[in-house]
Amino acid sequence: MSEARLEATEDRGIDVFGFVARFAPTLFLIVLMLIFAIMQPRFLSQINLFNVMRQVSITGLLAVGMTFVILTAGIDLSVGSLVAFAGLVAAAVAKGGLENRFTVGEGGVGYGWFAAAMAAIAVGLACGWLQGLAITRLKVPPFVVTLGGMSAFRGAALLFAAGGPISGFQPSFTWWGQGKIGPVPVPVIIFLLAAFIAHIVLRYMRYGRQVYAVGGNPEAARLSGLNVNRIIMSVYLIMGFFAGLTAFVLAARLNSAEAVAGTGYELTVIA
Amino acid sequence: MAHAPAALSSAPAKSVGSVLKMTGVSKRFPGVRALENVHLEVRPSEIHALLGENGAGKSTLLKILSGAQSADAGEIELFGKPVAFATPHDAQRAGIVTIYQEFTLAPDMTIAENVFIGREPGSRLFVSWGRMAQETKAIAERIGLKRDPMTQVRDLSVAEQQLVEIARALSMQSRLIIMDEPTAALSETEVANLARIVRALKAEGLSIIFVTHRLDEVFRLCDRYTVLRDGHYVASGEVAETNVEAIIRMMVGRDVGALYGERPIPEHGEVALEVEGLTRRRNARDPNAIELVDVSLKAHHGEILGLAGLVGAGRTETARAIFGADAFDHGTIRVEGKAVRFLSPRDAMSHGIGLVPEDRKKQALFLSLAIRTNMTIAAQDEVSRGWFIDESKEDVLIDEFRKLLSIRMASPEQAAGQLSGGNQQKIVLARWLALRPKILIVDEPTRGIDIGSKVEVHNLLINMAKQGIAVIVISSELPEILAISDRIVTMREGRVTGEIARTAATQEILMAMMTAHESGAASAAA
Secondary structure: OHHHHHHHHOOOOOOHHHHHHHOHHHHHHHHHHHHHHHHOHHHHOHHHHHHHHHHHHHHHHHHHHHHHHHHOOOOOOOHHHHHHHHHHHHHHHHHOOHHHOOOOOOOOOOOHHHHHHHHHHHHHHHHHHHHHHHHHOOOOOHHHHHHHHHHHHHHHHHHHHOOOOEEOOOHHHHHHHHOEEOOEEHHHHHHHHHHHHHHHHHHHEHHHHHHHHHHHOHHHHHHOOOOHHHHHHHHHHHHHHHHHHHHHHHHHHHOEEOOOOOOOHHHHHHO | OOOHHHHHHOOOOOOOOOOEEEEEEEEEEOOEEEEEEEEEEEOOOOEEEEEOOOOOOHHHHHHHHOOOOOOOEEEEEEOOEEOOOOOHHHHHHOOEEEEOOOOOOOOOOEHHHHHOOOOOOEOOOOEOHHHHHHHHHHHHHHOOOOOOOOOEHHHOOHHHHHHHHHHHHHHOOOOEEEEEOOOOOOOHHHHHHHHHHHHHHHHOOOEEEEEOOOHHHHHHHOOEEEEEEOOEEEEEEEHHHOOHHHHHHHHHOOOOOOOOOOOOOOOOOOEEEEEEEEEEOOEOOEOOOOOEEEEEEEEEOOOEEEEEOOOOOOHHHHHHHHOOOOOOOEEEEEEOOEEEOOOOHHHHHHOOEEEEOOOHHHHHOOOOOEHHHHHHOOOHHHHEEOOEEOHHHHHHHHHHHHHHOOOOOOOOOOEHHHOOHHHHHHHHHHHHHOOOOOEEEEEOOOOOOOHHHHHHHHHHHHHHHHOOOEEEEEOOOHHHHHHHOOEEEEEEOOEEEEEEEHHHOOHHHHHHHHOOOOHHHHHOOO
């Protein structure tokens, strides 16, 4: 069959144009880095590179969660707002209540970093669950649900903090955003770990295949025996988890949580 | 464009020579010869069947004719003058219009806008809606499209949308209309209607190139044929001077012996599936659903049960209800004697039931994903270790089915969308066979796939029955039902109208049962 022949010969030979087209973004990045390095030799210094990576790791963490959502042909526009909301909750827990919001560096009042992180993640999961419920049960498109979530969570954040920031955490809290292990900033390690786990899940686990299948063709996935609603719900939970984790790391890095944190993140993350 | 009808009626319909003559046309893609020295001649007022299996080069030929691609070698003459089309627009201006299987209409625009898209009548700045509507109406009436020209295309049926495409071709004063599988998505009545229109166009002096997989249409409708195989020209001639077997031999290049040969009805085993009084009413959430009324049937291990009926008879709906894909109101389903009620396809699968759905691309395949995922998504238990996929186990399984079904693929990582229709269908069958089902329902298993693959799929189904699987085949093609079923149940308007053994059935008897009104009268024939 001519078709079979066509299929078999497609990958042969060195296709320079094809190579450039496929890796265009990476090549462009390398060129850009070379230009920067030539213009300002300090660009390639260890400190600068880790600084850049630390900045990237905040959006990177969210992007890991967003990958799951986008693979199911969904979208989550609420992540920026959710980061602000969950961050404020984490901050309030760390400070032991809203009354202490401005007390700087005082120890012993709050509940510690672990409780704060758990609170942020719990908020993220709860909000993800609510949105997942609207998408799977009420059959509202993800774009609409999470656009609503974007306003709702931002509103919740503003109400919660009464507009003002909460700042000044214990060193054990801020270590998660500002600390280093060796020369590597902690957020970078968290991000790389998350990306690695996500890669394993998507590439090698049954669940990963199912996520791709639901995104590829939901009806075919259902007729192949997959529980489509459960998988869609799960990706919004994953997104919620990462929003909560990011909120915690961001608050730790800035030593502050405020209601306008994470504004515009939804688009940066998707890009 | 008001002069379009006039131009057609004054066409030099009986002039000698040919409308289109392609000689020695070749086209190469890197590493493959898609077309090699192909000839095609279309005469005035002729319906010309262009035949060949998937991959024979029909699509490439059509693309060259419509200006989407250019030939590497060869000559194309239109009304005796050599032509070369650089763009689809060139081809259209020269009078060749191609109507593809997937329509190119804008669903939110009106019929009139679609017919005159890019060529709206009126002044330089303004569109004359009145003239556009009036001219659309004139053309629409000629081809029996009884719709207000201001209707949105979205609201039309598939058959009506096709008429809009034809109307557009006519408005361009086209002399040669190429139709790529125009009947693939139509019901029997719609096909008959299309055939009438095509004949009328022929009587007006137009020529039509008709690409189809359904050979009965060729013999009902076409005057001459051209057969391609593996990119080569095989033969052309008068349809009246040949027969189905000869055409199949030309297309496949060998005798397809067992195509519709004799086969004794095998001994079958115990009842595998029993459906009793399956009823499904329309409700507010689903007002257009096809109702099922008191559907009862039995399928045995080792038997192929054919479900015959016209489009909308409720066959697909019965299958989906059994499989747990759709809810139903009442009725009992028993699997090997045990009453079951499935709430989802997953439940049905855990009882050993598989369903190969009607629409391969929409309901079965993940076109952008790898063959790997497509083949094993339903049988992940077979290829996993805990939560992880074991790719070496998976490779063994893929290899087993690649050989068993002779699937032609480059590698398991290839996207399913790149395969031909026949190979895609085999992937879907492999997905269900990997589950080792006890009962397998296949809905239109060979729709839109070429004859070679069709025979392979038929043999596969027969072999599965031999291994003790209860196979239920739903098909709109009576020859297919008659070729592979052991027993046939007919349905009409959501009701079972009769049952008959294959050896006692003919197309005429089945047709009568499928259109019968009282189930009592027809079951007497069983």
